[in-house]
Amino acid sequence: MTLVQRWTQLLRTRTVAFFSTICAIAVIAVSCAGGGTQASVGIAPEMVADYIHTVMQADRTAYTKHVVSRVAKLEGKDNEKGVLAIEATEGWQQTDGIPLPAQMFRLGADIASESGSAFTYNLISPWYINDSHEPKSEFEKAAMDATIETGESYKDYQEVGGQQYFSALYPDKAVAEACVTCHNTHPIHLERYPDKEFVMGEVMGGIMINIPLDAA
Ligand code: HEC
Structure with a gap:
């Protein structure tokens, strides 16, 4: 070379x-x-709401199926399949019992809001036992009706007090026998909705998620 x-x-x-x-x-x-x-x-707000809901629904179902369903008493009544000598009851703090699924859900929501999370979530139902779960705004009423009719989630934008939100209501279904037996025999339910008897798989209410959106 x-x-x-x-x-x-x-x-x-x-x-x-x-x-x-x-x-x-x-x-x-x-x-x-x-x-x-x-x-x-x-990430699209629809997707954020879906992700949040998946986790909440999974925790709610797991708690009801694998903890609440195993207790000996469900709000004062014997639970045939119960293996734990405790009661799931609204007065759990006074009676050494464990919280009802709706209370467990609210305990989590309270802790989440303390942490300063921007979004909020709560349970609603037209067959409410606890008055604070009544669908109140026009949005909640329309979303609840649609969810009961279709069995699917209802999603839309709404403005509350000048703030834009993406809001979604997901059906809260009777996923365990304990859901229907406890509600159907609850004294407040019997008094308010004597003709409403829940069956397995039915929409009993909804999980509302509100995600605030940036003005930008
Ligand atoms: C042992 C009794 C018990 C069981 C089990 C139970 N619930 Fe409830 N549920 C209640 C009571 C009592 C309330 C109202 C108490 C509260 O919010 O403090 C309630 C609240 C609710 C609400 C909000 C509307 C309302 O009634 O105030 C929905 C929706 C609901 N439950 C659905 C379900 C579903 C779905 C399941 C099963 C995954 C379930 N519940 C299991 C007793 C029960």
Whole structure:
């Protein structure tokens, strides 16, 4: 190989290395720009609500199926399948019992709001035992009717006190025998809704999630 040939080869290798480096930087820049764009777009509020709901519903079902269903007494009444000598009762703090699923849900919601989380969630039902669960706003009423009719979630934007929200109501279904037996025999239920007898799988109410949206 002549000296000129060797120089030419060296130059060619260097040039290839140089261009590879430039290309690598370009790829990183493009992928970074892509990431940046995604971050500014964010996750759709529908998806955020779905994620939050999946976790809450799973915890609620697990607590009812694997804890509440195993207790000997459900709000004063014997539970045939109960294996634990305790009671699930509204007065759990006074009686050494354990909280009802709706109370457990509220305990979690209270802790979440203490942590300063931007969104809120709560239970509602047209067959409410606890007055604070009555569907109150026009949005809640419309969402509850639609959810009972379709068995599906109801989602929309709404404005409350000048603040925009994405709100979603998910059906709260009778996923365990304990849900229906306890509600159907509860004195307040019997007094208020004597003709309403829940069956397994039925929509008993809804889980409302409100996500505040940025003005931007
Ligand atoms: C041992 C009794 C008991 C069991 C089991 C039970 N509930 Fe309840 N539930 C209640 C009582 C009592 C309330 C109201 C108490 C409160 O909110 O403090 C309530 C509240 C609710 C509410 C809000 C509306 C209302 O009635 O105030 C919904 C919806 C609901 N329950 C659905 C369910 C579902 C679904 C299950 C099963 C996953 C279930 N419940 C299991 C007794 C029970």
